[in-house]
Amino acid sequence: MRPTLAFTLLASATAFDTSGYDWTESLGSVGEDTAPTLSWTVDSTLNTGKFAIRCPATTGWCGFGVSPSGGMKLGDFVVGYLHHETGEPVVEDYNHLEDFNGMPTVDLSSQLTETGVVMDGEDMIVR
DSSP: OOOEEEEOOOSSOOOOOOTTSSEEEESSSTTOTTSOEEEEEEETTTTEEEEEEEETTOSSEEEEEEOSSSSSTTOEEEEEEEOTTTOOEEEEEEEOOSSSOSOOEEOTTOOOBSOOEEEETTEEEEO
């Protein structure tokens, strides 16, 4: 059974509150203020997860991925951005089901729920 990834719905741009997550880690070097921050909670009973990522000072997109090897091979990726024409939040799910590196494809069986993207100052938050 494939786990469901639940992203918390965002109602408005607010400070990045990590209190609703079990773990929070910077994805950069110690003391690096420009590194993304990933927060997550896993519910093994329900086979679900809740994730949020904060990407400092971005005007493009924000995302993260997981894979058995730590690379693109066999990975699952989430990318969020604000649509360049409408400004509407967009969250997309991609995967790389092949056993080689290359471009991921849109996950046609995505199980993402309650997604959102907001700007908090210059920082983008994808949930």
